[in-house]
Amino acid sequence: MKKLDEQEMLHRMAAYCSSAERCEQEVRQKLEKTELEQEAVTRIISRLKQEKFIDESRFARAFVNDKFRFNRWGKYKIRCELQRKGISEEVIDQALALLEAEAYNQVLMELLKAKMKSVKAKDDRERYYKLLRFAAGRGFQPAEAALCLKRLIKDSAHEEFDME
Structure with missing residues (x-):
């Protein structure tokens, strides 16, 4: 493979950044795999930032x-x-x-509602903690998940009562 010069790598990295949003770390990792000197890598990244390819x-x-x-x-x-x-x-x-609180809570509620159907537990307490762990694994705060779970449990209790 022929060694690419700095100008050619700048054009390739501009095309790489144009295809999708990239952060500086991703571009730097890609450039460091080449045989370019560290100063050239720094110049390429600063030029890409200057021309708004990286933001x-x-x-x-x-x-x-x-x-x-x-x-x-x-x-x-x-x-x-x-x-x-x-x-x-x-x-x-x-x-x-920028995330809207209402949409955020709605997504959490939908995830918990869907997961609640598939969780197998011997009692409500075990189901509650399994769902709490599930939400935490998805990156939701335990306090937020607990509030949604309480609402879900309350709603499901009302639905069961209405069906009788």
Whole structure:
């Protein structure tokens, strides 16, 4: 494989960033696999930032939106993944603040409702804690999950009573 020069790598990384939102860490990892010098890598990244191919806040907003809407992750799991990608706390907080509380609680409620049907437990207490662990694994805070579970349990008790 021929060694690519800095200008060619800049064009390739611009195309890479154009195909999807990328954070600086992803681009840096890709560039460090090449045989470019560290100064060249730094220059390429700064040029990509300057020309808005890399924008950490735009990346964080897109990441939060996608992981919440499609993967149905909670704020905690999203925050951890963004931290792993080297995004600053301030940018993470701004991106997470864009999530609507009503939609967030609705997604949590839907997840718990669906999971409640498949959870096998010997009693209500065990079912409650299994669902709480499930929600925590999805990145939702235990306090939020507990509130939703209490509402779900109360609603299901009313439904059973109405059916009789």
